[in-house]
Amino acid sequence: MDAVGSRLIEFRKEFRDSGEPLRVSFRSLCSEWTWAKRSEVYTHLMHKYPAKILPYIPIFFLSTDSYASPTDCVFDSFAGTGTVLLESIVHPHFKRNALGVEISPLARLIAKVKTTPLDITRLRKEARDLAARIKSFSGDVEVPEFPNRDLWFPQRIQLELAKIRRCIEEVENPDFKDFFLVCLSSIIRDVSLADPKIAPPVVLKPENFSNNPDRQKQVEALLRKKKWARPFGYFRRSVSRNIKRVKLLSDVEEIVSKKVSSTIIWDDARQLKYGQLLAKGMIDKSDAKEVDNGSIGLVITSPPYINAQKYLRTTKFELFWLGLIGQDDVVDLDRQFVGTERVFQEEYQNATLLGVESADCLIEQIYTKDAEKAGVVSRYFRDMRQAVSEIYRVLKKTGRFVLVVGDNTICGLPVENHKILTDIATEVGFRLDVIFVDEIRSRGMITKRHETGGMVLDDWVIVLEKEG
Numbered sequence: 001m002d003a004v005g006s007r008l009i010e011f012r013k014e015f016r017d018s019g020e021p022l023r024v025s026f027r028s029l030c031s032e033w034t035w036a037k038r039s040e041v042y043t044h045l046m047h048k049y050p051a052k053i054l055p056y057i058p059i060f061f062l063s064t065d066s067y068a069s070p071t072d073c074v075f076d077s078f079a080g081t082g083t084v085l086l087e088s089i090v091h092p093h094f095k096r097n098a099l100g101v102e103i104s105p106l107a108r109l110i111a112k113v114k115t116t117p118l119d120i121t122r123l124r125k126e127a128r129d130l131a132a133r134i135k136s137f138s139g140d141v142e143v144p145e146f147p148n149r150d151l152w153f154p155q156r157i158q159l160e161l162a163k164i165r166r167c168i169e170e171v172e173n174p175d176f177k178d179f180f181l182v183c184l185s186s187i188i189r190d191v192s193l194a195d196p197k198i199a200p201p202v203v204l205k206p207e208n209f210s211n212n213p214d215r216q217k218q219v220e221a222l223l224r225k226k227k228w229a230r231p232f233g234y235f236r237r238s239v240s241r242n243i244k245r246v247k248l249l250s251d252v253e254e255i256v257s258k259k260v261s262s263t264i265i266w267d268d269a270r271q272l273k274y275g276q277l278l279a280k281g282m283i284d285k286s287d288a289k290e291v292d293n294g295s296i297g298l299v300i301t302s303p304p305y306i307n308a309q310k311y312l313r314t315t316k317f318e319l320f321w322l323g324l325i326g327q328d329d330v331v332d333l334d335r336q337f338v339g340t341e342r343v344f345q346e347e348y349q350n351a352t353l354l355g356v357e358s359a360d361c362l363i364e365q366i367y368t369k370d371a372e373k374a375g376v377v378s379r380y381f382r383d384m385r386q387a388v389s390e391i392y393r394v395l396k397k398t399g400r401f402v403l404v405v406g407d408n409t410i411c412g413l414p415v416e417n418h419k420i421l422t423d424i425a426t427e428v429g430f431r432l433d434v435i436f437v438d439e440i441r442s443r444g445m446i447t448k449r450h451e452t453g454g455m456v457l458d459d460w461v462i463v464l465e466k467e468g
């Protein structure tokens with residue numbers, strides 16, 4: 001038995017004996033392996049994204065063959081920008097194939113680029129050619145339409161971003177084109193007038209900081225810098241940094257020779273299918289077929305926290321600038337997000353219950369305060385039940401499901417997400433193995449939460465088993 005396998009047996013025993021979640025630091029659990037320090041290398045830092053999973057969580061569970069054999073496939077049904085997928089294919093001891101499902105086309109695009117090796121010599125040449133085309137370009141450009149565009153982006157910056165995008169469109173190789181689009185996407189927030197410290201876009205205004213002169217000065221300086229920002233310079237630096245990152249991935253022999261790979265297969269975690277990933281994160285669904293029952297060895301996933309992160313709102317500039325969605329697509333796409341606040345009126349005319357006591361108790365309590373919020377919460381847990389049932393269906397017998405969630409508050413009421421989702425999972429058929437809790441430290445864009453949404457302070461890591 002390997003060290004992590006033995007450690008997991010001890011943890012399970014401790015959990016059974018105490019009945020209490022085990023407080024651990026996954027970072028420290030991995031610290032004895034010098035290779036684990038690479039959590040910020042490879043392509044992890046290519047692009048910011050809200051609430052990325054702490055890489056040490058997948059690193060830990062992937063370091064044993066007692067949860068998944070080396071030939072098993074690792075699956076993430078809320079793949080985001082692909083942290084779990086990347087860790088599966090670069091793991092130094094067990095490199096496993098990975099499959100991901102993700103509703104946001106931007107996150108799908110980033111996850112694909114972060115896990116696709118490229119011919120670096122050709123990429124460097126392509127980057128030089130692209131830079132030359134952008135410099136000499138003098139034709140008309142199309143600036144995408146979206147609400148308040150002129151408020152967020154000065155005219156000069158709009159034209160330069162549109163020029164870069166237009167020249168990227170001329171790149172023929174779809175993998176290179178996707179790579180450059182991710183580089184473009186990664187600079188869009190930097191050249192906008194949005195506050196870089198807050199995840200959903202908020203306009204930077206020095207007058208908002210009149211009670212904090214130091215911060216006010218910082219904001220004034222930042223605004224001056226942004227006013228003179230040269231998107232082309234930002235883009236070139238992003239390309240150069242990201243080529244180095246993709247090179248690290250492209251040096252992994254098993255990835256280049258296609259012994260292991262990561263594939264984004266579908267968009268919606270509530271019904272798991274195989275489609276065909278196209279360029280720009282789009283999915284061809286014409287020949288879609290269901291993911292086979294019992295075909296997956298291990299699931300590691302971190303679904304959205306209820307009411308906490310607005311993925312669409314936070315990434316809307318990038319989605320519009322890359323042409324991944326148009327203004328008319330926003331409402332429909334938002335409705336497909338687990339954790340959406342856009343519920344239909346019929347969904348909250350009555351409190352819609354699940355038949356799971358902990359969830360129903362919460363929904364009824366919230367209903368007395370705010371019927372619409374109760375509809376949002378009910379929808380979240382019903383969607384999660386569907387996603388968890390699908391995970392159960394596709395997992396092999398005795399396969400493990402590692403679920404990473406956070407608790408928060410809604411309408412002033414504490415929401416024990418981890419407990420409710422554990423109850424839902426056991427109702428679906430899973431057996432609870434062990435629960436860990438790890439304190440969240442700084443994690444990219446995990447910043448301000450909704451006023452009544454409360455702060456998510458801990459990662460709850462729930463390990464479930466599909467009984468054999």
Ligand SMILES: C[S@@+](CC[C@H](N)C(=O)[O-])C[C@H]1O[C@@H](n2cnc3c(N)ncnc32)[C@H](O)[C@@H]1O
Nearest residue numbers: 052053078080081083102103268269304337338
């Ligand atoms: C906590 S984030 C995952 C972050 C990811 N682990 C990473 O490190 O980048 C949750 C993700 O679930 C996605 N999501 C929301 N609703 C979904 C759905 N119906 N199907 C699949 N993914 C969904 C969101 O777009 C978001 O990217």
